[in-house]
Amino acid sequence: MTMAAAIESRNAGASAWSKSSRIAAVDIFADIDQAETVWRSLENQHHLSTPYQRFDFLRPWQQKVGTREGLTPLVVVAYDLDRVPLLLLPLVLKQGWGVRSAHFMGGKHATFNMAIWNRDFAAVASRADLDVVFAAIHQRESIDLLAFQQQPLTWQDLPNPFALLPHQTSANDCPVMAMMPGASETTRISHSMRQRLKTKERKLKAPPGYRYLLADSDADVKRLLDAFFRIKPLRMAEQKLPNVFAEPGVEDFIRDACITPRVDGGRVIEIHALENDSEVIALFAGVADGYRFSMMFNTYTVSAVSRYSPGLILIRHIIDHYAEHGYRTLDLGIGSDSYKKLFCKADEPIFDCFVPLGPRGSAAAIAMSAANRSKRLVKRNPALLLLAQKLRRAFG
Missing domain, CATH: 3.40.630.30 (Gcn5-related N-acetyltransferase (GNAT))
Structure with missing residues (x-):
């Protein structure tokens, strides 16, 4: 399915989605184990997410890595009026430079980040639906910024609903092979x-x-x-x-x-x-x-x-x-290593979005956005990339 066709499908399905099925409640869990039942129920349904969002991938990451890095779980689940889960956001909280920010779980070990979506809801989700979730996060957790990085524009030929948010291209693309x-x-x-x-x-x-x-x-x-x-x-x-x-x-x-x-x-x-x-x-x-x-x-x-x-x-x-x-698809990980291009001839665009939830978050979003643009500039300029690699080797 092409991107245009997928978007057309999203719009066609919107009229069939009952207003009663829109987001009616949001739960927030500070313990990943407390979210296991609803998490697995979404995984076992007609869902949309990458394998990096599996409970059995992120639970050991949080227990063995996230906790050691001082990251606190923040698992956000949105439901319709019938308490059917529509999406789950597997996040962690960071505190630094006076800003409280939320990021996807998995850190550098998750190549792609997404919410786990009820597939039917993903096809019709609107910016207004996302704002309901974000408002609940801000209200209950006093978070200043949502930093959602390394997200695919599409997955399994369906649009990622977070692409509805203002976003920018990530520092790296992902070489990919279609089969x-x-x-x-x-x-x-x-x-x-x-x-x-x-x-x-x-x-x-x-x-x-x-x-x-x-x-x-x-x-x-x-x-x-x-x-x-x-x-x-x-x-x-x-x-x-x-x-x-x-x-x-x-x-x-x-x-x-x-x-x-x-x-x-x-x-x-x-x-x-x-x-x-x-x-x-x-x-x-x-x-x-x-x-x-x-x-x-x-x-x-x-x-x-x-x-x-x-x-x-x-x-x-x-x-x-x-x-x-x-x-249908295979990738060798994000990055421009020459061996990847021998097999994966196309580049899959990856995007970041920084969603401020208050004045402090707005300043942090500007800074993070600028930093990521600088990284992309360095990555795409051979002279700057060589200099960066030399500096990393000298001081790493």
Whole structure:
């Protein structure tokens, strides 16, 4: 469905949506566990959200990472007159520079942020509906600013209702690949690239036990994560980058989410790997929802076989795996790394919106908006980006 068609569908459905079904009540939970029942009920319904908003993804993040960062949960649920949940906002509170602000849960570990929407309501939600929710948040929590960053304009071909708010393009785009069910494999990866990767892969197959796998047992998950947390610090140090996976609670969060099964099959975070009997050669992990796979983190061996492009070979396996399972879209995470562009030729626009809920919030929104525009300028200017990278390495 095109964006125009989706918007037309939104408008066509609005007249059929009863006034009695608009937002009639708003609950706010300061404890994520207290919201579990309604959260899971929305997930199990006809809903619209990304896999990064799953309860089983955000609960361990909040417990293991958010709490250590001093972030307080703020889970906002809006209902119609019949107490049917229409949307859930998984937020955390931050206090700084005299401003009390709310942000999406998940921090840097959630590539995409959204509310969890009743899908029918998402198709007709208006700015007035959003204002009802925001007014309740401000009134009950005295929040100055809602900082909603890294949001997709659409998800599963439906518009994100928060795009109705004043917004700006995020600092980074997301390289993305569309996959048509039943299409030839060369529509995803060209014949020439496949041949090059197969030639390289023959080198990897020399040691005994070479295999590609999607971790489907607890033992697989543990073995692969043990390798990841051993190899990743070496790769980060090699690039003179800070190891974000060494931050307090992050490893515990990732291990929890990778081991937790999904109701619809698979794991909350799915791990793909190339390995042989003596080592893990490459590892990529991400979230999946039956429609899209979204990459979260990766690493590859520091041994001599790294010269055979094991990361690219693994990406080819992953793309083919999800295409064969009927997925429509795949992304390799936000950012402009050159390897992503080898596979994902299109850029998906991501947006931020800063919603002030008072005078102090207005000043903070202006400052945050300007800071994000500056980041985007740096990211899109090679000279400025190189300077920023040098400074980060020098002072990081």
